[in-house]
Amino acid sequence: MKLDGKVAIVTGASSGIGEAIAKQLANEGASLVLAARREEKLTDLASFITNQSNGKAIVVKTDVTKKEDMEQLVEQAKQEFGKVDIVVNNAGVMLLSFMKNDEVDQWSQMVDVNIKGVLYGIHAALPDMLKQESGHIINVSSVAGHEVFASSAVYSATKYAVRALSMGLEKELSKTGVRVTNISPGAVETELTHHITDEEVLNMFKDRASSMKALQADDIARAVVYAVTQPDYVNVNEVVVRPMQQ
Known part of the structure; x- marks a missing residue:
């Protein structure tokens, strides 16, 4: 058990990639602090x-x-387990739409969850990691943070931002003992697409579905485990995981 004695926070842990990451980390012996809005799950x-x-x-x-929620999340982790070794900023929403359809509220939601959520996670966890001179911050971006496609403009902008935050933070922390990894998943079979309301986008997805076998959440979770189980002197900066074309 490579993570025996380690404490990991996973946001967006109620389903999909976050749930899979939590299970994989637990299998390696970590103590998990599960964060999301859906408490029953x-x-x-x-x-x-x-x-x-x-x-x-x-x-x-x-x-x-909510900044206060993220601060309380870290505090409860410390109260229960004494420390935080790993933070996985995974929570995200993918509300794809064509910009001409003017889904301003959805744009704002993606900025709040995908960018501010990551920032608040860093804000809450980083001070203690710097004090203990160890820790690992995992930010979940997307291949949409590497390239933009029709209907992804705002979503891609938020995921490019996550990559930029990861790269800048990694450089700032290079001599502190705190590591940073950006994970960029390709198409993954999760409920993310269930929240898309733009009919034009949904029709486009149906047309493309036959050309690609989507990844499974476990495929991304294994990438996270790979990054956090490297020796302390190894910093895996970025992992991109894409499905094979059919």
Whole structure:
């Protein structure tokens, strides 16, 4: 168990990639602090981890768009486990739409969750990591943070921002003992697409579905485990995981 004795916070842990990351970290012996708004789903996940993995878990209902919630998340992790070794800023929304359709509220939601949520996670966890001269911040971006496609302009902008934050933070922390990794998943079979309301985008997705086999959430979770289980002198800066074309 490569993460025995380590404490990890995972945001957006109620489903999809976050849930898979939490399970994989627990299998390596980590103690998990599960954060999301859907407390019932987190409770089910915590029970699974405690009963069927090598780790243990607590639940902290959290809205990543609220700075105070993220501060309280870290405090509860410290109260329960004494420290925080890993923070996975995974919570995100993908409300793809064509800009001409003027979904301003959805644009704002993506900025709040995808950018501010990451910033608040860094804000809450970094001071203690600097004091203990160790820690690992994982930011989940996207291949949409590497390239832009029709309907992804705002979503891609938020994910480019996550990559920029990761790169800048890694340079700032290079001599502190705190590591930073940016994970960029390609198309993953999760509920992210279920929240898209733009009919033009949904039709476009249907047309493209046959050309690609989507990744599974576990594929991304294994990339996270790879990054956080490297020796202390190894800093995996970026991992891009894409599905193979059919």
